[in-house]
Amino acid sequence: MNLLMRLRRTLDRLTIYLPLFLFAILALGSWWLVRSVPELMPPGIDPQLRQDPDFRLDQFTVKSFDATGRLTREISGQSATHFPATQSLHIEGVRILAENEAGTRLTAQAQKGISREADQQVTLTGQAQAVRQADAQGPRVELRGETFTVGLEDERLVSDQPVRITRGAEVFTAQSMNFDTRSGHYELQGRVRAVLPPRQTP
CATH class of the missing domain: 1.20.5 (Single alpha-helices involved in coiled-coils or other helix-helix interfaces)
Incomplete structure (x- = not known):
């Protein structure tokens, strides 16, 4: 028991x-x-994000309008590939048309462009060219270089590589540039050279 x-x-x-x-x-x-x-994905990569493109466009045009229906921006290209991991659109044969509320009109083009949604800017590479049409602020201004960064919100065009600027009959070259498309004013840095036409005496 x-x-x-x-x-x-x-x-x-x-x-x-x-x-x-x-x-x-x-x-x-x-x-x-x-x-x-074993690890299925390398460290530092979010498994929820796709690393490969999720869509592609051919011969496309994207237009933006303001509240009154006025066309403010137009981006077109031969083709575009979207990468969700970086939230960027890679464009071949990119062309940009922008016009602000004051009527200032800017066109730009290049062999390639990268548009980043978060930054509200487009980086143009490969024989980049931009033209600010003549208006009350000044004459026609043409810019040429290898790389431009176009700010869509602050209306600026920036380059840290050599550029060539033609403003009417004046020609400037510089190592870098910060161009305000609204006012037509630009800041040149590095080795700056200018070719100015002779003044006409009355």
Whole structure:
């Protein structure tokens, strides 16, 4: 009888500690499983983002309008490929037309362009060219270079590479440029050279 009572007490004690033993076994099993399974994706890459393009456009044109229905921006190209991982649109044969509320009109084109949704800008590369049409602020201005960054919101055109600017009969070259398309004013840096026509005396 005493032996039976002792056995029952021993079983009761084991029953108390049984959940702890089970949790310990499960924890060890999970740790072993995590260490044994190889990484499916390299570190630092969000598994939810696709690294390959998710869509492609051919011979496309995208237009933007303001609240009054006035055309403010038009971007077109021969083809475009969208990469969701970087939220960027890579455009072949890109062309841009922009006009602000003051009527200032700017056209730009290049062999390639990259439009980033978050930055509201387009980077033009490969024989980039931009033209600000003549208006009350000044004469026609033409810009040529290898790379331009067009700010769609601040209406600026920036380049950190050599550029050539033709303003009426004046020609400027510089190593870098910051051009305000609204006012027609530009800042040139680096080695700046200018060819100015002679003034006509009355």
